Amino acid sequence: MKEGNKSKKVVISLSRRTEPYFFARELTRLLLTRYPPERVHTVVVWTKFPQVVLNTMRDVLKKYDQVYVHLTITGLGGTPVEPRVPRPEEALSHLPELIDFLGDPRRLRVRPDPLAVIRRGPEVFSNIEKAAEIIRRAVQLGVRHFSTSFMEVYPKVRRRLTYLGFEAVELDQKERKEIWETLANAAAEGGGTLYACCVPGWPTSRCIDGALLKALHPRGEDCRTDKPVGQRTLCGCTHSVDLGWYSMKCPAGCLYCYAEPLRS
Numbered sequence: 001m002k003e004g005n006k007s008k009k010v011v012i013s014l015s016r017r018t019e020p021y022f023f024a025r026e027l028t029r030l031l032l033t034r035y036p037p038e039r040v041h042t043v044v045v046w047t048k049f050p051q052v053v054l055n056t057m058r059d060v061l062k063k064y065d066q067v068y069v070h071l072t073i074t075g076l077g078g079t080p081v082e083p084r085v086p087r088p089e090e091a092l093s094h095l096p097e098l099i100d101f102l103g104d105p106r107r108l109r110v111r112p113d114p115l116a117v118i119r120r121g122p123e124v125f126s127n128i129e130k131a132a133e134i135i136r137r138a139v140q141l142g143v144r145h146f147s148t149s150f151m152e153v154y155p156k157v158r159r160r161l162t163y164l165g166f167e168a169v170e171l172d173q174k175e176r177k178e179i180w181e182t183l184a185n186a187a188a189e190g191g192g193t194l195y196a197c198c199v200p201g202w203p204t205s206r207c208i209d210g211a212l213l214k215a216l217h218p219r220g221e222d223c224r225t226d227k228p229v230g231q232r233t234l235c236g237c238t239h240s241v242d243l244g245w246y247s248m249k250c251p252a253g254c255l256y257c258y259a260e261p262l263r264s
Contacts, residue, residue, distance in 0.1 A: 009041035015244025050094035075130025139190030210238035
């Protein structure tokens, strides 16, 4: 670590490795004991459940100077693809309260992510059209930043889908570009921006952006803006500490999960 970084407060990521909604008590205990408010610049929460911020973890998160939320609303909640995830209408209904809690709509990024087309026999589950609707509704409520990617069919994802009787419909580059243009326009119409999260062929973006977090900080405090060692080439995120483990297996049941979901 460079000498100048030693004095900077840390950005906590909660969590890229699991859904905090299901482990809120343990994660908040770890947050307070390992990274008390005086050591933390920003707590970045990644979730599909707005209530984990608004209810379950609210009293703890209020102790910290700044909270930034990545709220994933794919449009597939409540379907066989995301069986134990809130339906999009429910998640979207919490946006005004969530923005009020965060204090600034720029501290909220909505993620219709990933974009997926999955088939089970004659049934097709797709969020391509729903993603555009989600972006338009979020823009109307003041959200300006959006991120998405295309579902990657890793071997373990393919095995899971096959085992459960599903099949991924993979999109070619032309289809991806057409979809992206539609979604980017939906964001731009309301003054928003759509970012690609580790998508080959698209510009690198930062889901955790130290410069943005500094600009949004109530006192303008500095944090690290260097890229962590060992990070994926396409990921532009700046330094953070992820609080969570893949062993915290998520029971949400998302078929495309890249981690190790808990099977019921």
